[in-house]
Amino acid sequence: MYEELLQKQKRIAVVGLGYVGLPIALEFARHFRVIGFDINADRIAMMKQGEDPSRELESAMFCDKDILFTSDPDDLKQANFFVVAVPTPVDDYKVPNLKPLQRASEMIGKALKPGDYVVYESTVYPGCTEDDCLPFLEEQSELTLGRDFKIGYSPERISPGDKKRTLTTIKKVVSGSDAEALEQIAAVYGSIIKAGVYKAPSIKVAEAAKVIENTQRDLNISLMNELAIIFDKMGIDTQEVIKAAGTKWNFLKFTPGLVGGHCIGIDPYYLLYKARQLGYDPQVINSGRRINDGMPAYIATKLLQMLLKKDKNPRQTKVLVMGLTFKENIADIRNSKVAELVRELMKYSINVHLVDPHASPNEVAHEYNLTLMDGPSNKYDAVIAAVCHDEYKALDISYFKELMNGQPILLDLKGMYAVREDDGVEYWRL
Template sequence: MFNALKEKEKQIAVIGLGYVGLPLALEFARQFRVIGFDTNADRVAMMQRAEDPSRQLPPDAFAQANILFTADPEVLKQAHFFVVAVPTPVDEYKVPDLKPLQRASEAIGRALKPGDYVVYESTVYPGCTEDDCIPTLEHQSGLTLGSDFKVGYSPERINPGDKQRTLSTILKIVSGNDAEALREISAVYGAIIRAGVYEAPTIKVAEAAKVIENVQRDLNISLMNELSIIFDKMGVDTHEVLKAAGTKWNFLPFTPGLVGGHCIGIDPYYLLYKARQLGYDPQVINSGRRINDGMPAYIATKLAQLFLQRDKNPRQTKVLVMGLTFKENVSDIRNSKVADLVRELMKYAINVHLIDPHASPNEVAQEYRMTLMDTPSTNYDAIIVAVGHDEYKGLDVPYFKSLMNGVPILLDLKGLYSVTAADGIDYWRL
């Protein structure tokens, strides 16, 4: 397979062209012939014009890429090596939603031919590829795994907004359903990943490795969040505590904050789901999720208390929330915990204004039924800086004061600023 791809006798199809799929497709397209497939025709049209819908890649990233962007599933029949990079969200009950993965598998199954390869990159629970995806491929194609086609799993490690650790500079885990599949898949990824590949012994090991990467981060951040709640009750600055503790060589540099997005805030639920299927209810993972999911309500309650301490009725206050995307310097609003924070503030009947230089007003309206303002107003009772966008890092106390009234309150959820009592502003951070 690798030699045929290298000689451009066969081509790769990348299914799902979001944060993960598009950079991968373009990187492949510098070495191989590639089909970039996405079901969203509007997004495909943008990519055909060398525009990244996620606003992460510049136009020159599309230059000299041997790629055909399409929303037509019939075109997939021209491919022989399929890479699946579709979202794997959870539903309103925190149960894995495999519909995008299943639809992708069905489309590939209808295009699958003897000798083809399918590699999944979407984050799943251990066993999902073999138990859920392969049966769909076999049913749709009428082919049999092993004798007719090969399957692998290579978990994505894209870090949105990170300009230093890009796709080709991050070590890539690969796996396959047998030794031949592993060898060929490793060769294909090895052609584009300068950092090299790590060959996992089984597909389940590769799946598990991916999901626990984010479970580990989730748990560490939940510990920081719990510590921030404890230290706040003590009147101790959590960031100063972490700064002091960080002088020890083996202290891990995690900080408190909102945990949203489509990775850290989602992936633990996949492992929780599988563990419960097996009759085990994870205590530590579940506790971490509970703490992190509870932070929006905690912050809203804290602000309401600050208002009451200053004889302000929360129902008569106006608050500016700065930032809605799930992390700094990206446009992705999926599973934004800032949106949850806004809802919690509204439970106190607080009048909330929302701004974000990176988020799409249309997407925010569709996803959350919230309105993004172009520019902030004035006379705010409090401002919450919720996301650490670069545009916010250079702001100073006089700027915040100019937007607020009375005794201004600034909630700095990302710890971006250094404010003292002499500044005449009521400052609080996690």
């Protein structure tokens, strides 16, 4: 397979061109003939013009690439090596929603031919590729794994907004349904990943490795969030505690905060779901999720207490929230915990203004039914600096005082600002 792809006798198809799929498709297109498929025709139209709908990649990345962008499933029949990079969300009850994976598998199954390969990159629980995706491939193609085609799993390791740790500089885990599949898949990915590939002994091991990467980060942050709650009750600055503890060589410097996005905020639920299917209810993972999911309500309650302490009626207050994206300097608003914070504030009838220099107003309106303002006004009772965008890090306390009324309150969720007691601002940070 690898040699035929390299000689451009066969094609790679990347199904799903979001934050994960588009970068991998463009990198493959440096060396191979590629079909970039997405069900969203509007996104495809933008990519044909050299524009990344996610606003992560520069237009130069699209130049001189052997790639066909399409939303027509029939075009997939021209491919022989399929890479699946569709979303794996959860529903309102935190249960994995496999419909995007299933639809992609059905679509590829209709295009599958003897000798083809299918590699999944979407984050799932161990066993999902073979137990939940493979049946759709076999049913639609009327082919049999091993005899007619091969599958693999290579978990994505895209870090949105990170300009140093890019796709090709991060070691890639690969796996295959048999020894031959593993070698061929490793060769294909190895041709673009400068950091090299790691050959996992099985698909399930590769799936498990991915899901625990994010679960581990989730748990570490949940510990710091719980400590922040405890230290706040003690009147201790959590950031100062972390600085002091960080002088020990083996202390891990995680910090408290809102845990949004897809990787940390969603992926642990896939492992929780699978464990419960097997009759085990995870205690530690579930506790970490509960703490992190509860942080928006905790912060909203903290602000309410600060407003009441200043004899301010929440119904008559106006609060500015700065930043909505799930991390700094990106446009990604998926699973934004800031949006949940805004809703929690609105429960107290607080008038909330929301700004973000990177987020799309249309996407915010569509995803959260919230209005993103062009810029802040003034006479706010409080300001919440929620995301550490570069534009916000450059601000000083005088800027915030000018935005607020005579009793200013600043909630600095990322610890961006140094505030003195004589600055005349009621200051709080996680």
